[in-house]
Amino acid sequence: MVYNILDFGAIPDGKTVCTGAIQRAIDECTKTGGRVLVPAGFFLSGTLRLRSEVELYLEHGSRLISSLDERDIIDYFKENSDDSEVDGWEGGCFLFALHEKNVAITGTGVIDGQGRKVFFDDDPEHSEEGSPLAVTGFRPRMSYLEDVENLLVSDVTFLDSAFWTLHLAGCRKVRIENIVIENNKRGPNTDGIDPDCCQEVIIRGCRIVSGDDSIVIKSTTPMYKRYGDCRDIIVSDCILSSNCSGIKIGTETYGDIHDITVSNCILKDCIRGIGIWSRDGGGIYNVFIDHIVGNTRNFFDSRVRTTGVCNWWGEGEPIAITATKREGTTRLPGRVHNIRMSHINITCESPLLFLGENYAPIDNISITESSFHFTNQSGKTKMVVDERPSERGRYPVKATCKMLRNAQNIEIDAKIVVDDSMKSMFDMI
8 A cells, every 4th residue: 555645744854843743654554465656746844653564655856854853853772772882873863763664664765864064175175185175953864673674675765864874773674775875085983884693684875975985784783683793785886986985894893793794885975995993892704895996095184183083084095904992991702703805896096905903813714816906095294093983093104015913814915006196105115
């Protein structure tokens, strides 16, 4: 059955808050199963709770707009999920689901997070350097979907999120296909897709522009306690552009993350290409990555802000694998091992990093049939290693193209080319 939100009183003027009308359509649809139709037009709404057996379908020409008024946004994230430890952010969310089955978000319409209203440029002189925007006002997640079994997200465009875009927590049997995430690349915290302690996830054919990690696979404390390991995840055929990592595993690693494959992806102007970040005790293993092309480069922080949330992590590394303690904790990172990469071809401007500790060595890593072309794309004048968040922080080095620390059984079979623009920053070529 089809439940058109117009029949429940929704007004397509982009100004009237239609939360009640759209929620009534969802609540009726869950009784029979079917489709909630968002027709062409602009619909402003507060938090919507998605239900089992409901397909939220956005017709071509439709735009579902997230309110940025705190009175319209319900913090289910805090009230129902008891999940404030995930990242310390209690801002509520626009699309929410908890303990549901057979949920879908489909169609060729647009879900609009209105991030343009919370980001502003306080450093316009350096805007071309990609410096992060400043932040003001209320910033809800675009979505928070917890414990959903059989989740489909396809074809939709997610536009201008004010915070994380697709946050999946403890979800199983997930397909995310052919979606577009078009966030402000200078907007802090605008992650693309965050599978957190999820299992059996396929992310395929997506195009993501984000001011934080485009795809980040993680394991937070509360989600690990509820749902166990983050595992069995496939990422393929995506185009990723990020002022952080294009593809990241970690930083939150309270439980094991394993059996991950990433293939056939293009990286466009990412600060980091592939990041594997162990900090919190869980192991990372059985990760297979192949046929990745593109470039990584540095983007500068704001010249007018020296502290605060708005700064970028990373310096233009094509691959960065680190295992070290967080600052201010005695908790040891988990073991990183059995990582296989091949056919990685990246233009970059910082070293390949394999940085473990004597208490957390990195082991059994191979990179084969690959090439790395080091050329200065950002105008940087010194080499810096960034291990944040960690006790080591961020520090200058005179580096080689490959930096190893407490790393063993590392095989690198790759062609390395260093342009003259980079040679002064390397100690050895």
